[in-house]
Amino acid sequence: MTIDWSLPFWPAATLLAYLLCRTVYRRWPGWYVSPLLTTPLILLAIAVGLHATYGEYLRGSHVLMAMVGPLTVAFALPIYDQRAVIRRHWLPLSLGVMAGSLIAIGSGYGLARLLDLAPELRQSLLPRSVTMPFAMNVSGHVGGLPELTAVFVMVTGIIGAAVGDILLKLLPLRSSMARGALFGMGAHGAGVAKAREVGAEEGSVAGLVMILAGLANVAVAPVVITALG
């Protein structure tokens, strides 16, 4: 009996590469060594070397991807923990999230038109500012390709964490809520990590805004995106 080693190979490689990149990131934190950037780079290099296709990679690794569903459920806990902040600041937060989501979808659509991108690329680009589990859910529903959206979300997080600092210096922001919302809305998970470096309150607001943005997009994005065609 022969054992198909390719089945456990990719999930094991993914786990090992992730653990390695996480260790490096904890030692020398910086947006350019985010595990979300370095882990796929290592795995892509291996896959290109082995002439593996995405289908082969996914055959064993879809188990990891399937955890995105339960991960979404786990987000109920941070929302519950932040319920006092939500109750106190619901107006500026919800207006900020609404403005951010509309700008994200509108700018994605406009820029894609301007740069003459194909419709499926454009639709995949629209939910990019939302944290991954929500974005992939939305993308599939509006005619985008979830795995393309995943790539755009990753790039958005890395770019957002990098340019957020510059924006903080340029914009006249006095409130820690505004500074936190900037990172949570613009760069989701990577932004939350960055906002924690700016301050504790910024970090928790960023985490909250990230989740609210995800929820808002799941509810509103399909309607807006379908209306845009």
Added chain:
Amino acid sequence: MTAHRLPLRLKAFLRRSRLAQLALIVGVWALGDAVSRGLDLPVPGGIIGMALMLALLMAHGLGPASIRRGADVLLADMLLFFVPAVMGLLDHGEFIGLLGLKLLAAILCGTLLVMAGTALTVETVQRLMARAELRHDH
């Protein structure tokens, strides 16, 4: 008597076991997924599961300690679960080149707009509310 004590024992077990908490979270997701598929809803199962979990927490049907350890496992290493999706790049060699640069430009400009717009909105609303409160006090 056993019927009365069993839920208590179950609760105590849940508080201790990270694996049981993970199983509970996966179970709630599976329920949400079944609802989403069964009723053919446009909302994905994960979101329905999250709403269900949040409702359980808010109604005190479930204490936060009953899922915290399990949820932390998923939340702390969430980047790991996104890696397989990013590997979709393997089938998109066309991104190396002009198209990739265009996409990067779109994402960079879009992200700057989103960040500035969101932060300025929150800041403006807060200032307006503070001013309204001040006027109210006088």
